[in-house]
Amino acid sequence: MKKVISIIAFSLACLLSVTSCKKKDKDLSGIDVHAEENAIHFDSTKIAGFFSKYPDFKEFQPEINELYKKHDYHYIWYDRDGLIEFAEVLFDKVNQIKSEGVQNQIPYKGQINDLFYEAKEKSDPDLYSELLISSMYFFYAKNVLHGIDPKESRETGWYLPREKGSYVSYLDTLMKDPNLLKKDDSELMPLYYNLKKGLQHYREIEKKGGWGTIEMEAGVKSLKPGDSSKTIAQVRKRLFVSGDLSKDSGKSQFDEELLQGLTGYKKRNAREMDNLITPDLIKHLNVSVQDRIKSIVVNMERCRWISTDYTKDGEYIAVNIPSYRVRYFKDGKVKLESNVVVGKEMNKTVVFSGQMSYLVFSPYWNIPKSIIEKEIKPGMAKDKNYLANHNMEWNNGKVRQKPGDKNSLGLVKFMFPNSNNIYLHDSPAKSLFNKESRAFSHGCVRVEKARDLAVAILEDDKNWTPQKIDKAMHAGKENSYALKKKIPVYIAYFTASADEEGNVSFFDDVYNRDSRLASLLYKQ
Structure with missing residues (x-):
């Protein structure tokens, strides 16, 4: 009877209140899970018939066969007392799957709802109900933990490696620690959970009506502190709605309060x-709250594509193309952060990963053939002194730029050999780093x-000091240095990020x- 009472109570809670059903703050460590000693055997030949009746779950047939073979064809979600409590918790998570940024609705939702809402005590559990719950689990794992097919992610320009774990084995992990259903940093990177908080915040804004459109008055190119305009009142209201201002005074004057809110907004974005x-x-x-929500969902999906192994060592370099930023992490903390310039539209910087193995001080720039054809040769045709004026020379049939302050690669480069x-x-073009949009390069970063990045990377290397690094950078002679330990480099593409408080x-x-990615996620 204890199972029946538990299920009825759970069902009533779900029917009466969505929030009471969430259990997000409840400690799940004491709930009932599968126990082999109390398991019930079933006829394995009947599994195939389930997929004939529920063909939309056929994609999970290999995993389900593997799961039950591993458990000697015993029920997992039922024991001799009925449905285990862990099944209810999983059902609750699937019912809240939109909070995970997942747009797909689980197939056969009505039958699954009936299974839980109308659960009755049975001496013999129903096999198809058991397999529905297993299919529900694999649907959850695929959509929340794995994401879209790797082939589709590559079509969006994502070439970072994607590793699919065994969700058969992961179920055993969840049974041992059900709290991992709420948060598991070994499966999803921290950014995912930060964006999830942000998603909740923006959906709350959407429920309240979002924000209106701001209109710039005709002939006005910009507004500065001290100016008065109806546009300013609209900006103030917009910042209040998004939480960048604590109150909306309604004033149309650009005052100190608005400046502080605006500064925070600009810095964050x-x-x-x-x-x-x-x-x-x-x-x-003026980007609508609906489009901001879609952006959060898209970037939560990208989080699913990154293996959490990249943070294991605590030392790595991460470049985010849309934010034009690079971060160097050491001991798991940000050691250095810098603006970057990335590839322009026709020379897109590729999303991929590599291992930084050496640095080159006072580098030559071996100019790619494409640039020679498109830029160097036309320049030489107009000016016979073009190469000399640009500190370039021929070298074995190719053109290279000599080391020096005007070298296009500057005074140091960081190498992680790759096919791209x-x-x-x-x-040397320092002014470009001050621009808001910084897609100007031929593809490199x-x-x-x-200089600060080189100093930070070599900080623990006794062969180097900041003074030696400066000398090598200005030596005018190329010098390569192999790192004692390779550093993982990740070049990624996130158009939305969030801190631990969910500020996006x-x-x-x-x-x-x-x-392109949104069309894949919202196609259903």
């Missing part, structure tokens, strides 16, 4: 840090704080990839 309200800023503010011929490097940052979709 990597906008140009001036004190102005411009048409570009208005455009960013992409690396991080310094740049230019680092504003390249939105970045421009510089390569126009969000809409």
